[in-house]
Amino acid sequence: MGTNKKKNNNNKKRGGIKKRMTLEQSVAYKSVSEWVYLDNISSPANSTVTIDDDFKVKLVHTKVSAEKLVFELHSHSICSDGFLSPSKLVERAHQYGVKVLSLTDHDTMAGIPQALEAARKVGIKIIPGVEISTIFTPRTESGSEEPVHVLAYYSSCGPSNFEKLDQFLANIREGRYIRAKNMISKLNKLKLPIRWENVEKIAGDGVAPGRVHVARALVEAGHVENLKQAFSRYLYDGGPAYSTGSEPDAEEAVQLICETGGVAVLAHPWALKNPVAIIRRLKEAGLHGLEVYRSDGKLAAFNDLADTYDLLKLGGSDYHARGGSSESTLGSVSLPVVAVHEFLKLARPIWCGAIKNTVDRYVADPTESNLDNILRYAKIKLAKGGSLTQNIQLINECLSQWLTNEEQKVADLRSRYIC
Secondary structure (H helix, E strand, C coil): HHHHHHHHHHHHHCCCCEEEHHHHHHHHHHHHHHHHHHCCCCCCCEEEEEEECCCCCCEEECCCCCCCCEEEEEECCCCCCCCHHHHHHHHHHHHEEEEEEEEEEEEECCCHHHHHHHHHHHHHHHHHHEEEEECCCCCCCCCCCCEEEEEECCCCCCCCCCCHHHHHHHHHHHHHHHHHHHHHHHHHHCCCCCCHHHHHHHHHHCCCHHHHHHHHHHHHHCCCCCCHHHHHHHHHHCCCCCCCCCCEEHHHHHHHHHCCCCCCEEEEEHCCCHHHHHHHHHHHHCCCCCEEEEEEECCCHHHHHHHCCEEEEECCCCCCCCCCCCCCCCCCCCHHHHHHHHHHHHHHHHHHHHHHHHHHHHHHCCCHHHHHHHCCCCCCCCCCCCHHHHHHHHHHHHHHHHHHHHHHHHHHCCHHCCC
């Protein structure tokens, strides 16, 4: 008897024993799965649902019975400071069982189209995202400025005013070039010569260089043994070779995310010197959530702050494919299905409104550029010279992939745009 009991306990520790979902989890899962499979299959309403101990859920006795709904909401590609192309990142996410991936490169959405193309081949859903570099300035003289990163999550249609967000991000990227050159200058003064041309080559064509590219140049030049050493000795915040760029105010970035139909989430708040003041101010500006979950579990202090300020509780691996034991793998952050449900419950009306605004712009002014804004991330490729009727049909096909019938009805999209 004692031996059997011990085996059962070991199984529980390994997560080998499944348990039934609570009613709240079942309701959450049904809603989340509906959204995940909106553009291909619908989950049966009466499916049997089970849940692993780590709360990565799966549907039993359906077409997707072997798949878990793993969300990865924080990842990077070579379009900023990651080491994989967007398509390779998607392929790796697929290998790790990720079903919903948000590519959140620093200050650019350039990798989203390639990620979407790769995702369609392997059945992953993409949330277009971006991680915006900002500066927080305290209102008192006793405080000091510090860098703050804000994640933005958009609908399948993308930002509702793409041009405005794109210009905002372009200004930040321009500042990153100046910042990298300042870092190189400081390193050279420290008798650690590296060349701008090498940093540019490491970053790649059209990629605004960041600290990791400078760090890689230091490694290649033999000044340090690895990236960790480059950061810990020279490039950490406030370090001897650290420099800021032309980052916007954190509150301005949050407000712009809200204005362009995005969900604004504070990234890695545990890295901040004064998180309480920053969270309070950004909440006033419209912040929707903060990262609370990591691969090593939920951080109690930030969970409490999320409760205090009525914020969503999210998280992601912040994957760069740098390698090494210190980096979390894709999909390693176990988001509770209820947390994902709360995220989508808040995000979907915002995204629906953004899609409506983007479509309204085209209906009011049916130009090719306004149509491009609708179909930027769509599966459907635009046929040049199509009639207004043909284009409206394309839009309706997109709407059926992005929104439920109820969402289209609530937003008054079907009655207005159906031909």
